[in-house]
Amino acid sequence: MIEAISTVDLTKTYGDLRAVDNLNLSIGRGEIFGFLGLNGAGKTTTIRMLLGMITPTSGYCYLNGERINKSNMDIWNDVGYIVETPYSYPELTVRENLEIVRRLRGIEDRDCVDWIIDKLKLGEYESRRVEHLSLGNAQRLGIAKAIIHRPKILLLDEPTNGLDPAGIVEVRRLLMDLAENEGVTVLISSHKLDEISKIATNIGIIHEGRLIKEIDGGGLQDQLRKSLVLDGRNKLAMRSILFQAGYDMSAKDGDLRKGSHPLRVHDEGAVNAPEKIATLLVKAGHPPTLLKVEEEDLEMYFLRMIEEYEGIRNE
Ligand code: ATP
Numbered sequence: 001m002i003e004a005i006s007t008v009d010l011t012k013t014y015g016d017l018r019a020v021d022n023l024n025l026s027i028g029r030g031e032i033f034g035f036l037g038l039n040g041a042g043k044t045t046t047i048r049m050l051l052g053m054i055t056p057t058s059g060y061c062y063l064n065g066e067r068i069n070k071s072n073m074d075i076w077n078d079v080g081y082i083v084e085t086p087y088s089y090p091e092l093t094v095r096e097n098l099e100i101v102r103r104l105r106g107i108e109d110r111d112c113v114d115w116i117i118d119k120l121k122l123g124e125y126e127s128r129r130v131e132h133l134s135l136g137n138a139q140r141l142g143i144a145k146a147i148i149h150r151p152k153i154l155l156l157d158e159p160t161n162g163l164d165p166a167g168i169v170e171v172r173r174l175l176m177d178l179a180e181n182e183g184v185t186v187l188i189s190s191h192k193l194d195e196i197s198k199i200a201t202n203i204g205i206i207h208e209g210r211l212i213k214e215i216d217g218g219g220l221q222d223q224l225r226k227s228l229v230l231d232g233r234n235k236l237a238m239r240s241i242l243f244q245a246g247y248d249m250s251a252k253d254g255d256l257r258k259g260s261h262p263l264r265v266h267d268e269g270a271v272n273a274p275e276k277i278a279t280l281l282v283k284a285g286h287p288p289t290l291l292k293v294e295e296e297d298l299e300m301y302f303l304r305m306i307e308e309y310e311g312i313r314n315e
Contacts, residue, residue, distance in 0.1 A: 001028070001029075002064065002065035003026050003027055003028055003029075003062070003065070004027055004028060004029045004030075004031070004063070004064060004152070004153055004185035005025060005026075005027040005033070005050065005061075005062070005063060005153060005155075005185060005187055006024075006025055006026045006027065006061070006062045007023050007024060007025045007046070007049075007050075007059065007060065007061050007062070008024060008059055008060045008061075008062075009022050009023070009024060009058065009059035009060070010022070010023040010024070010025075010046065010049060010056055010058075010059035010060065010061060011023070011056060011057050011058045011059050011209075012042075012045050012049060012054065012056055012057050012209075013057045018208070018209045019042050019045045019209055020042045020045050020046050020049070020056075020209045021042070021208065021209035021210045022059070022210065023042070023046060023059070023206070023209065023210070023211055024211065025046075025204065025211065027185060027187060027202070028185070029152075029183055029185050030179050030180070030183045030184070030185060031179070031185055031186070031201045031202055032175060032176070032179050032185075032186045032188065032199050032200050032201050032202075032217075033185075033186065033187045033188070033200065033201070033202050033203070033204065034188055034190065034193075034196035034197070034199070034200030034202070034203040034204070034217070035047075035187055035188065035189040035190070035204055035206065036189070036190055036191065036192075036193055036196055036203055036204065036205050036206065036302065037189070037191060037205065037206035037207060038191055038207065038306070039191060041191075041206045041207055041208065041209070042206050042208070042209040043157065043158075043189040043206060044083060044084065044157050044189070045209075046206070047081070047083055047155050047157050047187070047189065048083060049061055049068075050063065050068065050155055050187075051076065051079070051081055051083065051155060052068055052070055052073075052075075052076065053083070055070075063075050063076075063078075063079060063153060064078065064152070064153070077149075078151050078152045078153060079151050079152075079153045079154070079155060080145075080146035080147045080148075080149065080151035080153070080154045080155070081146055081154065081155040081156065081157075082142050082143065082146050082155075082156045082157055082159045083155075083157045084157060085138075085142075085161075088130045088138065088141055088142070088145070089130060090129065090130050090131035091129055091130075091131060092129065092130060093126065093127050093128060093129055093130070094117070094122055094125050094126045094127070094128060094130060094133070094137075094141055095113060095117065095126040095127065097130055097141065097145070098113045098116060098117065098141075098144060098145065098148060099113055101145045101148055102148060105148065105149045107148070107149055112148055112149075112150075113148070116144045116147065116148045117144070119144070119147075119174065120140050120141070120143060120144040120170075120174075121140070121170065122137070122140060122141065122144060125137055135161075135162035136162050136163045136164055136167050138162070139159070139160070139161060139162045139163055139167075140163070140167065140171075142159070143156075143159055143171060143174075146159075147178070150182070151184070152183070152184055152185065153184070153185050153186075153187075154175070154178070154184060154185070154186045154187070154188075155187050156175075156186065156187065156188045156189065157189045158189055158190055158191075159171060159188060160190075160195065168195070172198060172199050175188070175199055176199055179201075188200070192299075193298040193299060193301065193302040194297070194298045194299060197217060197220055197298055199217075200217040201216075201217045201218070202214065202215070202216060202217055203215045203216075203217055203220070205302065205305055205306070207306050207309055212305065212306070212309040213305050213309075220298070220301075223301065224295050224296050224297075224298070224301055225266065225295070225296050225301070225304070226271045226293055226294070226295050226296075227264045227265060227266050227271065227293070227294055227296070228264070228265040228267075228270045228271050228274050228277060228291065228292070228293055228294075229262050229263070229264055229290065229291075229292050229293075229294050230262060230263040230264075230265065230277070230281075230288050230290060230291055231262045231263070231288065231289050231290035232263075232281070232286055232287065232288045232289050232290075233286070233289065234286055235262075235263055237284075237286050238263060238281055238286050238288070239263055241280065241281060241284045241286060242263070242265060242277065242280070242281075245280060247265050247267050247269075247270055247277075248265065248266045248267050249263060249264070249265055249266075262290065265277065271293055274291055274292075274293060277291065278291055
């Protein structure tokens with residue numbers, strides 16, 4: 001089957017910097033692909049290459065199976081996008097801006113402006129000049145412009161920037177509706193895994209231009225690591241007891257001396273039977289003052305993936 005979006009060994013360098021480094025993406029139709037990375041990871045550069053705004057140093061991008069090439073502008077007729085702050089004419093109203101986009105896109109159906117105003121809940125603001133819109137509503141207008149022509153592919157670079165929590169939920173519902181009911185493929189970039197995880201069917205983590213991890217959105221919860229958190233009067237002694245008993249521990253000596261970090265045991269055996277740990281420590285004369293099982297949250301998981309990748313790279 002032809003993928004909606006794909007890249008093959010896509011690379012962009014700026015001098016010595018590999019902003020995007022041999023990136024291979026493969027995104028099927030109707031997927032919502034969460035493109036996750038820290039600031040400077042290479043998300044915007046990738047999206048710009050998919051839009052033909054910048055030329056790759058090497059490698060290729062494909063949309064609907066067609067290789068991107070500036071002499072074939074038709075490829076983007078079926079694409080809607082937001083890259084950084086969307087530009088609108090500040091002295092014109094919301095409706096006038098959308099009317100301009102309708103004409104530029106060559107859409108004959110005039111009702112599409114009403115449709116999109118309704119879809120993005122912009123009715124209250126349709127006669128307001130864009131320069132007087134709040135950041136969130138300007139962003140909403142940007143999303144309206146991106147989907148007014150009912151594209152089959154959406155490339156969205158941090159589209160919820162500036163939106164309040166209600167706005168974020170609305171955009172999330174809109175994208176899920178477009179993907180599920182109209183088969184639209186969405187690539188959405190973000191640096192927040194918790195936000196992305198609520199809509200993405202698949203997630204790719206990009207770091208220093210490389211795709212370091214791909215996760216099935218539905219299976220994400222199973223990947224979150226559980227650990228047993230312990231505190232006590234003498235954490236160095238507790239750690240040495242547990243270490244001698246063969247448990248996998250974290251926390252450095254310095255952290256323990258400072259006293260601020262609790263001990264963490266990652267072994268499945270410890271997580272499933274914390275009472276064994278308690279008994280061991282009590283018998284050794286170091287009873288714990290705290291003992292609880294904790295599951296890492298999504299942001300911790302995201303940062304751990306990056307740390308593990310950096311660990312492997314530095315080996
Ligand atoms: P953010 O979340 O901050 O938007 P990002 O993941 O979108 O980050 P990019 O904007 O793609 O990251 O940048 C990737 C790297 O490439 C960064 O180190 C950035 O400084 C660098 N970079 C991007 N554009 C240029 C350019 N025109 N010249 C030199 N370096 C650039």
